[in-house]
Amino acid sequence: MGFSKENIKGVLLALLSSLFIGASFIIKKKGLRRAAAASGVRAGVGGYSYLLEPLWWLGMITMIVGEAANFIAYAFAPAVLVTPLGALSIIVSAVLAHFILKEKLHKLGVLGCVMCIAGSVIIVIHAPQEYPINSVLQIWNMATQPAFLLYVASVIVLVFILVFHFSPRCGHTDVLVYTGICSLMGSLSVMSVKALGTSLKLTFEGKNQLIYPETWFFMLVVVTCVITQMNYLNKALDSFNTAVVSPIYYVMFTTLTILASVIMFKDWDGESGGSIISEICGFIVVLSGSILLHSTKEFERSSSFRGSSYMPVSPTLSTGLCSTNGESFKHDEENVLLPEEICLRRQESTR
Known part of the structure; x- marks a missing residue:
């Protein structure tokens, strides 16, 4: 079936939603890092200093705008079109993390992004009219x-x-x-x-x-x-x-x-068998790309820890300090550890 004006509005709103939601994760994480570096207490261990960080609130506002756009998108386009496009927020987040947070995007991660985009294009082209x-x-x-x-x-x-x-x-x-x-x-x-x-x-x-x-x-x-x-x-x-x-x-x-x-x-009533199969294939491509992107990010994180020597992290992390061979240092904005990073470092130090 032809691509209606209602579908176009829904797609544009869904794309706008993915852009805002993907960016919000990066902005909020940047705000969390600043708050933890300033107070010495991470949110993951009970800190709430991020509530005083303007950057974190900017991230929250960005996310709210994105969710609002996604809400409105469902009023114009079918769910089989809007929902899969949510995967594009993962791409936005991964790309921005690469440039802003300096989190390396592996070549397979790039392939995952391309797959998400390709699958989304297939879904959009063959989307049904409501x-x-x-x-x-x-x-x-x-x-x-x-x-x-x-x-x-x-x-x-x-x-x-x-x-x-x-x-x-x-x-x-x-x-x-x-x-x-x-x-x-x-x-x-x-x-x-x-x-x-x-x-x-x-x-x-x-x-x-x-x-x-x-x-x-x-x-x-x-x-x-x-x-x-x-x-x-x-x-x-x-x-x-x-x-x-x-x-x-x-x-x-x-x-x-x-x-x-x-x-x-x-949604599929009146659709040809070819269009339905194309939508399903596009959906599978998007899913595969999303899984590949997430798996690659985790692989990169694990590999970076195996390639370095880390000393045990002391319990003083809750106060923003880490101990290595009796010496202490304070986290700066870019070195705030996530919980899973702490566990991996401890595991590596005991081997």
Whole structure:
């Protein structure tokens, strides 16, 4: 099908969102480094001095702008188009980290970036058009169709099983538990965000949708899902390495979101088999590029530690000081260690 003006708006907003979100990670990290260098206490060990750092707040504002653009994008374009484009924020973050934070981008990382871009182009070219939506009641009919209700029921059952059975037993040892909860709830939150965003768009166009209780119900679902999603995502990031959590979460979240959108909004109805296959292939290319980029970053980090000799890091790190052979030094802005770096250095020092 042809590429509509609505899709163009959605793509531009999604690209803008990726740019702002990707940049926000770098700005916030730069702010965290400055705050830790100034106070001697990192955020990872309980420091809150970053709250007084203007650069960190600039990063937060940048992220909020990016998330707002992403929210609006769902009101114009289908989720099967907007969601995969979120991978481009990883590229923005990796490229800016290379130039600003001096974090080396491996050649395979460059290949991962190229794959993400190529896959995104394929998805954009073959993106489906959405059927015109004139009322939130129309979305409500989509949300209450038997096929989507079955999907919602399945998600709720799986989430309850993961939260009450698997989370207490193996949540801290199996990365799929927390990321599974986040991804399942995330797929419902995106559907609700799209419904809410479309309702607000129609309201601004002069068709007031705030008079319908369905609009407020979708808002309640958004708040509930997002709070649950963020809670368990924080647990996942606290329990496992970011390089492991990020690609797994992205794969599961994007896959489930596309599945939910296809069921609820009938994104692939009327699409040719070739277009659907092309979209799936583009999605697989984006996923592969994202995983390759994350894996390469972790490989580079591990290799840099194996190539150097480090002495044990003393417990005085919590005060901003490290000891090596009885000598102490204070971290500067560019030498603030991350928790996983500390662990790797300790492991290397004991070999």
